[in-house]
Amino acid sequence: MTRTDRQRRLLPSHLVEPGASGTARPRRTVRDWIVDISLFLLASLVGLVAADAAAEYSSEPVILFDQLAGAAACCALWLRRRWPTGLAVALSLVSVGAPVAGGALLASLFSVAVRRPFREVAWLGALAVAASTVQVFVRPDPTLNAGVSAVLGFVLILLVTAWGMLVRSRRQLVEALRERARRAEAEAELRAAQAQRLARESIAREMHDVLAHRLTLLSVHAGALEFRPDAPPEQIARAAGVIRDSAHEALQDLREIIGVLRAPGENGDGGDRPQPTLATLGALIDESREAGADVVLDTTVDDPATVPAATGRTVYRIAQEALTNARKHAPGTKVTVTVRGRPGEGLTIGVHNPAPAGPVPHVPGSGQGLIGLTERAALAGGGIEHGPDPDGGFTLHAWLPWPS
Numbered sequence: 001m002t003r004t005d006r007q008r009r010l011l012p013s014h015l016v017e018p019g020a021s022g023t024a025r026p027r028r029t030v031r032d033w034i035v036d037i038s039l040f041l042l043a044s045l046v047g048l049v050a051a052d053a054a055a056e057y058s059s060e061p062v063i064l065f066d067q068l069a070g071a072a073a074c075c076a077l078w079l080r081r082r083w084p085t086g087l088a089v090a091l092s093l094v095s096v097g098a099p100v101a102g103g104a105l106l107a108s109l110f111s112v113a114v115r116r117p118f119r120e121v122a123w124l125g126a127l128a129v130a131a132s133t134v135q136v137f138v139r140p141d142p143t144l145n146a147g148v149s150a151v152l153g154f155v156l157i158l159l160v161t162a163w164g165m166l167v168r169s170r171r172q173l174v175e176a177l178r179e180r181a182r183r184a185e186a187e188a189e190l191r192a193a194q195a196q197r198l199a200r201e202s203i204a205r206e207m208h209d210v211l212a213h214r215l216t217l218l219s220v221h222a223g224a225l226e227f228r229p230d231a232p233p234e235q236i237a238r239a240a241g242v243i244r245d246s247a248h249e250a251l252q253d254l255r256e257i258i259g260v261l262r263a264p265g266e267n268g269d270g271g272d273r274p275q276p277t278l279a280t281l282g283a284l285i286d287e288s289r290e291a292g293a294d295v296v297l298d299t300t301v302d303d304p305a306t307v308p309a310a311t312g313r314t315v316y317r318i319a320q321e322a323l324t325n326a327r328k329h330a331p332g333t334k335v336t337v338t339v340r341g342r343p344g345e346g347l348t349i350g351v352h353n354p355a356p357a358g359p360v361p362h363v364p365g366s367g368q369g370l371i372g373l374t375e376r377a378a379l380a381g382g383g384i385e386h387g388p389d390p391d392g393g394f395t396l397h398a399w400l401p402w403p404s
Contacts, residue, residue, distance in 0.1 A: 036078065039107045044074045046103025070100030077104055080111040088112050088124050092131040099139055102132075102153075106160045113164025114171070125161045129154050205372035216324045218246050220291055220331070242291055278304035278312030278339075281319060285337065288323050294332075295323065299339035307347065311400045314380045315339065315349050321369045322351035322396050330356040330394065344404035346382070348397065355392025373398075 047070035051063070073091055080087050091105040109128055113121045132153030136146050144152075225231075225239055276284075278301065285297045304312065319337055326335045330353045341347035370386055373396075377384040382400035389395055 032081075036081075039080075039110075040074055040077050043077060043103035043107045044070075046106075047071075047074060047100040050100045050102060066098050066100045069094055069098035070104075073098070073101035073104035077107055080108055081115075084108065084111045084115050085120065085124065089127065092124075092128045095128075096131050096135050096138055099135060099141075105131075106156060109157060110160050110164040113161045114168045118165070121161060121165065125157055128157050132157065201375075205376060215246075215250060216327050218243055218250070220327060246291075275309070275313055276316040276320075277309055278307045278315050281312075281316055281337075281339070284316065284320060284323070288327075288335075291327075293323065293327060294334040296334065296336045297339075298336065301339055301341060301347070306343070307402060311347055311380060311402060314376055314382075314400055315347065315398075317376060318349055318373055318384070318396070318398050319351060321373050325369065325394070326351070326353040329360055330354070331360065332357060333393075341402055343402050345402065347400045347402045349400075350398075351396045352389075353394055370396075 051066050051070055073094060076087055076091070088105070088108040088111075091101055091108050095101045095105045105128060109125065112124050116124075133150050136149045136153070140146060141149060222243060225236065225243075228235070231239075281299075281304070282297065285295050288295045301307065307315075322337070323335060326333065333353045333356055335351065335353045338350040338352075339347070340349075373386075374384050377398050377400065380400050382398060384396070384398040386394070386396040
């Protein structure tokens, strides 16, 4: 038996999940059996005391009636969980002529107070008080004053009803806390799933921005070696060097991205590679030129180090993706990268390439990088516009904030 099963046995049956035992109404737990047996014995004890007291001034037929009625009332308590209201009404009527059913009546009122709303408890309590008052005159006790007997019955009914309502309020509190904990757990799972989804999207954008640039360089130079096997040895060696360097950089970038997915301390070197900024944009342009692309950088930012790191990294990724798209969709064209801005006015980057000289085969997955750039610019607090020009070229323009 697991710990959860043991805990279920110590809970009331209404707190056990319905259907846990394969039925619509949960079966009695160990705690329920203990409570039911205790109430049965207590009601029987009260009935025996009342029967013994009534036997001193009652005839034999009345004593026999009291014994039968008391036994039936006590046995009927096993139905208090299924029909608490009906049982309380029946025992109230029986107690008018049989004082020995008083203990069973108090137990049934306790069950009603635990399981039913206040309005129903109130009128059943009033019925029990009325039955107790009438009993004083139908079966008077010569040893007690009628007024004292009526007040004693009223006080007992009030105490039992108040005790049951207190138990009901505590159970409602426990149920509310359980429901709150269940909702909090569900909300935590949703937040974790959302955070995981956002992390995956961020990693996907990063992998696309980083690896697409490197792999495009590999593709360009590998294609050049394939179609120009008779090229001079110097060109072949230069192309092979670019392929080697690009493959090495792609592996480094992939290792960096995968390191994000690992737990802290799992990285072998214990450090992270420096993130690109606007100051490294020139190195990106030089890398593209070494790969054979015709790229012109026009910038008015004299000190790129003054640009915020997050903004500079976004500019770098935008330029990287734009150069990658130009190599894929307009190979051999002249690409112009323009960077303008100053503190307080924002930073703009524009990338333009004319139409390609000849037909260009369709590249699968086109457009995904631009979607990622749009999201990246929006996260940085800026915006991006892109689209084809009337002459067949393509222009990308982005604006990013640059605080004073």
